[in-house]
Amino acid sequence: MKRLSGFYLLSLVALILPQIFPDNYYLTVVGVFATLHIILAVGLNLLMGYCGQISLGHAAFFGLGAYSSAILTTRYQLDPWLAMISGMVLVFIIANLIARPILKLKGHYLAMATLGFGIIVHIIFVQTEALSGGPDGLGDIPTLSIAGWAVDSDIRWYYVTTISALGTILLSLNLIASRSGRAIRAVHGSEFAAQMMGINSNKTKVMVFVFAAVLASFAGSLFAYQQNFVSPDSFSFFFSIELVTMVVLGGMASTYGAVFGAILLTFLPELLIVFEDYEMLVYGAILMLVMIFMPQGLFISLGHQLTQLKKNYWPNKKPAGDQQ
């Protein structure tokens, strides 16, 4: 119970907010994106933060999910749910195929290989015009409906993506606290040591990679249904970088860190619009300052500072007994 208290609090806040602000632009429009980004960032964090493997091509899986849903529903009139599952199966297969050779690489080489994969997938989206609609994109994608309840307004989408994101967070928290989670973290610490403990490090890495990819595909399908439109620009190399930034900025190897990073990087550009021509400048400066002064990531550094503050103000209070 205590282990998940943060999660319960987060869920409570996420589900109460729309009751108070049912038609707020930031909540129901930007919030939907924030929650989609949370699914992606939490998945990527498992791979990068916990398992220590970098991926600069995560947007490709997001795109594959989105395009699978878009193509299967518009061109083959498949049910949106079936299309979503087909997308996840496709990504499962692709991720499995490429993970084995790619994850044998380390460091820069792994970064290059995933980067290359991302770019190849992007080129495929652009070039297969007959299927993907080419650079102009593919429209008229139907929306999801859950037992007759059509998800067709911003607030409904907020609930769907928020619950999906909360599910992802719960999954990630439980995974990391399990035996597999310890294996994943052991691989990050030292592959040799992990192998000595009887962990199949290759299998572990592939598992995490595939899991993150399938999560991204799921988010991609939601994205396609929510936007009713997909085009290659949404799944470019830059989006992969944005996802990596979310994980690193929020705080590596912390599920809440990824959540925080995703929320921050989604809202920041929206709020910086007031700076007009200088928004990109301010945006870049904020990212740089955070990385210089809080190299562990915002969430973790802020957490440390808050504990420090608490100690200074209430020095006699007994420390919480649930240190992990």
Add this chain to the structure above:
Amino acid sequence: MRSKIATLLSITSLCCSIMISSQVYAGDTIKIGSFLAVTGGASFLGDPELKTLQMYIDKLNKEGGVLGKKIELVHYDTGGNPKKAVNFIKRLVKKDRVDVIIGGSTSGTTLAVAPLVKKFKIPMISLAGSIKIVEPTQKWLFKVPHTDRMAAAKVFADMQKRGFTKVALISGSGGFDKSGRTQSLALASKYNIQIVADESYGNKDTDMTAQLTKIRASDAQAILNFGFGKAPAIVTKNIKQLGIKLPIYQSHGVASKKYIELSGDAANGVRLPAAAIVVANELADNDIQKKVTMAYKTQYEAKYDQVSSFGAHAYDALMITLKAIKQAKGVDKKALRTAIERTQNYVGAGGIFNMSADDHMGLKEDSFKLLEIVDGRWQIVN
């Protein structure tokens, strides 16, 4: 663990404060919303478009506005990203409560927001080229730039006049190129033209001799290149280097001085369709578009750099909007939409606009001029 809870609480309070702040209320102004690609790969479109909108709206407000009301431009930069465009449309409609929208710069951003425009029932004039925007016609969606089909038609008509029946097509990898290629392939047979080669290149490639060698081996009588940016200039130069003597046609995508500069001598003899604004100086004095194009060109160039047809599209969109506001005597969305649809005989920088219920662009093929580059200068071909 406590620290985590504390951090979560701080996130929550941050979110709350964001929500409570910044609620904009509509005053006694007319609000025009726009979402353009001012930064990023398509900034050569969005930058002159935004400058044009700002310049003319400032000017108009100094002169007292429209119907006694000031005009306010609410602008967001999409960077050419359709995801952002979707958010910005929602922001423009729900938060800023604009009366009409001008944008986006690219076909991708326009098509991405098309379903929302329909849902929100707000008139929008797009500045993007793709024919998919107005075909089939969507009730609330208009556009002002010429389509790629019109460019292909103009080129093929000239080829037919010169007696060419076999043409080699070479195009790039961007949205504009792809759409142009599709339209060219579809239209060719109408003009008794056979596409004997269909080559493509990446827009960032630096050498197209491989594709052109294939074209040289075909029995083509002319080469048509659909593309924009640096690539068409490289194609032009490579054709010269390979000693291919075939006449070259380019699309309206290269109708800027930059293309001539980049391709140098090789550009001479190249023919292309272009909007009148490109050759405003060369237009005959009795040309119906002479006055409007010269006026726009002088004003824009007095303040910024060289004029482009992209800025001219923004000019046309703004003028059509203003005319419609005057005609509708206000900004009631339904009346405004009808007024835009009834735009008749508006002489703009891009051509003469006659819109109707099933033509939401309103330009005819003759709004393109066919140009030939002679000694590094544009010349109108009659």
